[in-house]
Amino acid sequence: MPAHAESGRGNPAAQDAKDQQLAQFRAAPAHDALTTDQGVRVDDTDNALRAGRRGPTLLEDFHNREKITHFDHERIPERVVHARGAGAYGYFEPYASLSEFTCADFLAEAGRRTPVFVRFSTVQGPRGSADTVRDVRGFATKFYTREGNYDLVGNNMPVFFIQDAIKFPDFVHAVKMEPQNEMPTGASAHDTFWDFCSLQPESTHMLMWLMSDRAIPRSFRMMQGFGVHTFRFVTADGRGTFVKFHWKPKLGVHSLVWDEAQITAGRDPDFNRRDLWESIEAGEYPEWELGVQLVSEEDEFAFDFDLLDATKIIPEEQVPVRPVGRLVLNRNPQNFFAETEQVAFHTANIVPGIDFTNDPLLQGRNFSYLDTQLIRLGGPNFSQIPVNRPVADVHHNHRDGFGQQVIHPGTNYFPNSLGGGCPAHAGAGGGAGVFRHYAERVDGEKIRVRSESFQDHYSQAALFWNSMADWEKRHIVEAFRFELGKVGSVEVRERMTGNLAHVSADLATLVAEGLGLPAPAPVPGVTTAASPALSQENLSGTGIRTRKIAVLAADGTDAGLVNAVRGRLAAHGAIVEVLAAHDGSVQGAGGELLDVDRAMPTMASVLYDAVLVPGGAQAVSVLAADPAAVRFVEEAYRHGKPLAVFGEGTRLLTAARLPDEVVLGESAPSYGVFTGNGTAPAEDVADAFAVAIERHRFPHRPGLLN
Numbered sequence: 001m002p003a004h005a006e007s008g009r010g011n012p013a014a015q016d017a018k019d020q021q022l023a024q025f026r027a028a029p030a031h032d033a034l035t036t037d038q039g040v041r042v043d044d045t046d047n048a049l050r051a052g053r054r055g056p057t058l059l060e061d062f063h064n065r066e067k068i069t070h071f072d073h074e075r076i077p078e079r080v081v082h083a084r085g086a087g088a089y090g091y092f093e094p095y096a097s098l099s100e101f102t103c104a105d106f107l108a109e110a111g112r113r114t115p116v117f118v119r120f121s122t123v124q125g126p127r128g129s130a131d132t133v134r135d136v137r138g139f140a141t142k143f144y145t146r147e148g149n150y151d152l153v154g155n156n157m158p159v160f161f162i163q164d165a166i167k168f169p170d171f172v173h174a175v176k177m178e179p180q181n182e183m184p185t186g187a188s189a190h191d192t193f194w195d196f197c198s199l200q201p202e203s204t205h206m207l208m209w210l211m212s213d214r215a216i217p218r219s220f221r222m223m224q225g226f227g228v229h230t231f232r233f234v235t236a237d238g239r240g241t242f243v244k245f246h247w248k249p250k251l252g253v254h255s256l257v258w259d260e261a262q263i264t265a266g267r268d269p270d271f272n273r274r275d276l277w278e279s280i281e282a283g284e285y286p287e288w289e290l291g292v293q294l295v296s297e298e299d300e301f302a303f304d305f306d307l308l309d310a311t312k313i314i315p316e317e318q319v320p321v322r323p324v325g326r327l328v329l330n331r332n333p334q335n336f337f338a339e340t341e342q343v344a345f346h347t348a349n350i351v352p353g354i355d356f357t358n359d360p361l362l363q364g365r366n367f368s369y370l371d372t373q374l375i376r377l378g379g380p381n382f383s384q385i386p387v388n389r390p391v392a393d394v395h396h397n398h399r400d401g402f403g404q405q406v407i408h409p410g411t412n413y414f415p416n417s418l419g420g421g422c423p424a425h426a427g428a429g430g431g432a433g434v435f436r437h438y439a440e441r442v443d444g445e446k447i448r449v450r451s452e453s454f455q456d457h458y459s460q461a462a463l464f465w466n467s468m469a470d471w472e473k474r475h476i477v478e479a480f481r482f483e484l485g486k487v488g489s490v491e492v493r494e495r496m497t498g499n500l501a502h503v504s505a506d507l508a509t510l511v512a513e514g515l516g517l518p519a520p521a522p523v524p525g526v527t528t529a530a531s532p533a534l535s536q537e538n539l540s541g542t543g544i545r546t547r548k549i550a551v552l553a554a555d556g557t558d559a560g561l562v563n564a565v566r567g568r569l570a571a572h573g574a575i576v577e578v579l580a581a582h583d584g585s586v587q588g589a590g591g592e593l594l595d596v597d598r599a600m601p602t603m604a605s606v607l608y609d610a611v612l613v614p615g616g617a618q619a620v621s622v623l624a625a626d627p628a629a630v631r632f633v634e635e636a637y638r639h640g641k642p643l644a645v646f647g648e649g650t651r652l653l654t655a656a657r658l659p660d661e662v663v664l665g666e667s668a669p670s671y672g673v674f675t676g677n678g679t680a681p682a683e684d685v686a687d688a689f690a691v692a693i694e695r696h697r698f699p700h701r702p703g704l705l706n
Contacts (some may be wrong), residue, residue, distance in 0.1 A: 462529075
C-alpha cells in the first residue's frame, strides 16, 4: 500500500478502495505454475543449483541466469538499486604488511598508498529520492591497485535480507515502489516489502538492522561499512584464510533519529551528499579504518552458524576485528555523471591474493553486476571509462563493441605467431602477481537445496536486539510500528509480529500493542546472548571536528560572548554558524556588528548537531517571540542534541516548553543542556559543551519523545 494508506482508516469508502487494491495481489489464479520465459515449469525458485549443499553455484542453472538477467535489465539507465549516490576519490594505506595472510600487492607494504574511488548510496529509491530515508546504505570501494582493480562492494550493515542470489529479483521487487502506483518513493513502509519479509524468515536479522538507527546515518562519514560476505585471503603458496571486511569511521558511528530524518528530507534532501562534498572541499577529509576478521580454514565449522551465510555476522567477541589500514577521501569528482554515475563496481573484480567462497549470495552477485553494467553503460567497454580504467596495464584480445575507445593494432586471437604470441599467458614463466584461484575440492549432487546450516534465522536477530541500549531498543520498536503501521494487510502485520516473537517476546508484544494486535505467543528457547560491539553506544569517535553548531542571534546579542565561544569551539574543529531572522548582520549589545552566516528561515535545527543561545535581554526577547527560533530549540531538545544557553537565553528554553528540571535544575548538564550563568568562564562552558557534542545524543531527557 502507499505510504499514506493509514489515512483511510475510519472512512468506509477509503477502506473499500484499499481492500480492492489489496485484492489485486490475490487476483492471479491460485494454481498457475511458475515457468521460465520459455514456458518450462520450475519447481524451486528459492535455491540456485549448486554442487553439493554448500558447493558453488553452477552456471548451467538456466532458471537462475534467466531470472537474474531479466531483473538486471529492468531499468534504463539508472541503477536498479543503489541509484542515488555520492562519490569521492582518495587513497588506502596499510599499517603493516599482510603477506602472512595474502599475496595481494596493495596489502604487502606498510604506508604504500593505493588510489581509490568510493561511492555511497541508498538502495530503494530512485536518483531523485531523499538522502535521509530509512534504508540500507551502499559503501563500495574501488582500489586501483598495481595488479588490477579490486572492488570491495559492501553496505553499512554486515548482513543482508536473503541467503541465495536467486531471491534478489523477488526481494527488490518487493521493496521497490509498488507496481500499480509506483509509491512509496525511497521507503520500505508498504505492503509488498513486509509481505515478502514476513514470509521469508531469513530476512529477520537484516530487518533488525534496518529498523535500528543504522538505517538513518548522520552522514556517510559517520557510518560503518562491511563487505557482508566471507571472502578468502590467499598466500603466494596457495594457503587460504577466511576474511570479513569492516570499515570503521574515524568520527564514530552516529545516526539521526526518525523524526529528525523525516524533517531533514524536506529541509535538505541532499543532506548526506552535501555533507560529504562540503567536508572534502573544506579539507576535512573523511577517514575510515579497514579491519579484518580472520578465520583459519581449519576453523570453518567452529561456529554455531555457517560462514557462507550472508545473513550472519561473526561476533567480534569471538573473532576480534584486526585493524589493517586506513582509507582517506580527499578529492571530489569533477563531473557527477562521468564519474559517480558511470563508476561500475563488481564483486568479481578481485586481484591475486583475494578470492571468493561458495556463499550463494556472493556467487550470484558475481554474475549479476557485470550483466547489469552491460546494459547500463552501453556495452562491454565500460572499463575504458576513466573512472573505471585500471592503473595496471591492460592487454587482451577483446575487440570492437559499443564504446570502444582503443585502437588495437596486430592480432586479436590466441594462440598466434604473427603477433609474437602476445599477449601470452601471464603464468607461463611462473612469475608473481598472477591470479590463481584458491584450490578447493568440490563435489556433490546437482541439487536445488539449501544447506541445513543455513536454517537458523532468528538467533542472530535476537543477538542484535539483546545488544542494544534501552534507547536503541525503543527506536527499533517505534520503527517497526511506523513501518507496519503503513501496511494495509492485517494478515501481514500479524505474520510479521509472529516472526518477531522468535527474536524477543518484549519486542513482539510492544510492536503488536502499537498496531492494535494481540501479543503473539512467547517462543521458548530464544537466545539471551549479546554482543556489545553492535551497539552505537560503544562506537563513538573522538573529538567534534566538522560538527555543525547553530548560534541563534538577534539585535542585542552578546557578541563578545559569541566570538569567545565560537573561537573555543572552532579550536575543537567544529563549524559554528550564526543564524538570525535575516542575512547580513545583527547589532551586538555593545553596538558592534555580528555577521550572520545563514538566515534562520532557510535552515532548521535538523541540519545542525547542536544549538547555542547567547545572552542579551533584547535579543532573547526577539528570539522568544519568533516561532522559528522557538521551534529550533524545541526540536533540538526533542532530538536529543546538546544545547548551550547563556544568561537570559534560558527564557528561550521556557518559551520552547522544556521541562523545569532542565531549565532550572543543576542536573541539566547530564541531559546535555548547559547554562552559562556568568559564574563560569564562557570558554569553560564551551569546553563542556564540546564534550557533550562528542557524545552526539542525550536519549534520556525528561519529556523526550525520541
